Amino acid sequence: MKPPGVWKALVTPVGHNTELFLQDYEMMRAVIFRQYGDPKEVMELVDDRKVPRPSANEVLVKVESSSVNAADRHMVQANYLIIRLLLGLLRPAEKNRVLGMDVAGTIQAIGDGVEGFEVGDAVAADIRKSLGGGFAEYAVVKAADLVRIPAGVSFEQAATVPISGQAAMMGVILCGIDSGDRVLINGASGGVGSFAVQIAKAQGAHVTAACSAAKVDAVKSWGADEVVDYESASVRDLGANAYDAVLDAACFRSPGDFSETLKEGGRYVLVGGSYYNMLRVKAFGRWYARGTQQFRGLTQEVEVAANIQRVFGMIAQGKVEPIIQKTVPLREVPGAISSIGQRAVVGKIVVNNQR
Template identity: 40%
Template sequence: MQAVVYSRYGGPEVLSFASVARPTPGDDEVLIRVVAASVNAGDWHLLRGTPFLVRLVYGGYRAPNHPVLGSDVAGRVDAVGRNVTDFQPGDAVVCDLSGHGFGGFAEYVCVPETALVPKPPAVPFETAAAVPTAGVAALQALRALGVRAGEHVLVNGASGGVGTFAVQVAKSMGAEVTATCSTAKVETVRSLGADHVVDYTREDVATLDARYDRILDAAGSHSLREYGRVLAPGGSYVMVGGPTRRFLTTLLVGPLRSLVGRRRFETFVLHPDRDDLARVLDLVASGDVDPVVDRRYSLSEVPDAIRYLEAGRATGKVVVGVA
């Protein structure tokens, strides 16, 4: 089969398009014929081995442990292990491979049965492939914030993968949503249902008179002190994405700031969950959430897809068509 592989840390230039052995499913595994995958920030972090913690948690100290990147996959079941009971060849499925060795940038991948979610018939494969990481992260982060109907939610960094999902999922929860993005992406973000859109090149959301019950920060563009100015008493803030330095600062300082002022500051770490994935796919199938796909690449173009995402130019998700 064809796959995009790498054996040393570096930029997209260390990736190669190569023929590798097709995997064979174990007793509790399913072999998936990949139809589409999507690219996440985690892919280029793993590719480069930075920050160093990535090597300790997922990769290898000196060289990557997993030769094929890619966590978000949608495809069809090709074969099943003898203990598999819930799926059969031909079934359309979606999964997050981040806890199972990755491998999505390939024509085939083996996955434990317990990681799979049926793909809703109404959702195209490429659309479904955009959901697992970003969609579930948005849902879990909003849940961690404790969002309730009628509350005012700020989504900072609303034009990225997580941000575009967060705006729509928050609206489905009944929240009033303010979203920040750059000038070129204002209309796209407004089309997602945001009640208010702040162009950060013209206005600084941290200096506005508005107060927000919940803040989902997918950009890390302000300090906790600045966010504290616009976070209502009793409100909560969660950092989902942004610079590593600011993430670490929030991780260390957030609990201390949460001790005063009746405001909660936390960092967020995604926990892949098939029930949450199924929930977001249901929102997509119902039309409450419409994943934003910026660009589509072929499997052999994965280096270009990662390069484009890493440059920070993408609006929503970058998808890879495989089959």
């Protein structure tokens, strides 16, 4: 428990001076990992992690909800050198030991130079650039990354959007979908796919979704016009010149496999899958294209914060509903990350700090 005086100060800042109310002894609960490996073995809930301090142009957010992403699994397992270069070569550096790439909560303290936000504002953010921090009671967020959560969107719903919802929105935008276009969404049963199916439908597309057999009914219930089980059907079975766009959230085969099923002038957008394929599409995308087709990966040309806002707007208007398979407390984060690797997730797993 925090001393009452400090707690009061956290919710009642004096001016913008965070030093006055963030004491060194202040601790919080957080899920940390000290070494790389199986999340269930190397991650644990502690209650003595220091509350981080916001610097200039940052705020401190009291995290109400976060959500579990494929990125958390990649980081805790650190099977790729690039991750070890970012987090720490042999083990994660002390400052990088809390994962959790998206946060939704209320602002508790404001660093110098932050304009337009007040203590108590309900906000969400993609905090990948800070290498996480969401699986904790408090997280520091750059003011530039903050997005207000509108009325009608709960903290749990908001926590599904910064990574998965915005990536789906960016993918759909890059697919350049017009009403009536035929769109294939590969990896439709996951966090990104569950948003992509609904966003593409809301844009008037005819959506074919691909996922594993066990999840076909769920994906159909999200509005997909057709659902194919990729375990029994190959890309060739989808027919030649069949799709105006492919949004691929599960590229584990060669991206070139899709060039035949894409129409002339069709767009293939890789959102996720193997790192190797992501690099291949970024570097050599045009090699896969037949004629005027385009093959590309996600880019930041469409702003992350703007996409989060777009998805929030669609949720508030009832056009999109975040698919939350279950909500778990902080202590169950390691198991939730493991279940992503076991392909046991349908939509999103949300972490609720009040539980």
